Amino acid sequence: MHAALQKQLDAVHVKVTDVSGGCGSMFDVEVASPQFAGQSRVKQHRMVNAILKEEIKSMHGLTIRTMTPEQFQSK
Numbered sequence: 603m604h605a606a607l608q609k610q611l612d613a614v615h616v617k618v619t620d621v622s623g624g625c626g627s628m629f630d631v632e633v634a635s636p637q638f639a640g641q642s643r644v645k646q647h648r649m650v651n652a653i654l655k656e657e658i659k660s661m662h663g664l665t666i667r668t669m670t671p672e673q674f675q676s677k
């Protein structure tokens with residue numbers, strides 16, 4: 603997941619955390635990408651969902667946090 607998001611979104615920051623207790627069914631994803639600039643939060647999340655489409659099929663839950671590089675720097 604990490605590599606796909608970083609490559610396809612030219613992300614400056616990607617953090618993928620398994621929050622399911624180790625069974626790999628729930629993940630928290632944080633991504634900062636210049637491609638998110640000017641996009642609505644819904645559009646940003648759709649971009650992430652499209653990249654992770656195959657992985658999402660086997661998940662029970664996914665939390666997505668998206669931001670631009672500028673928003674990440676000021677975090």
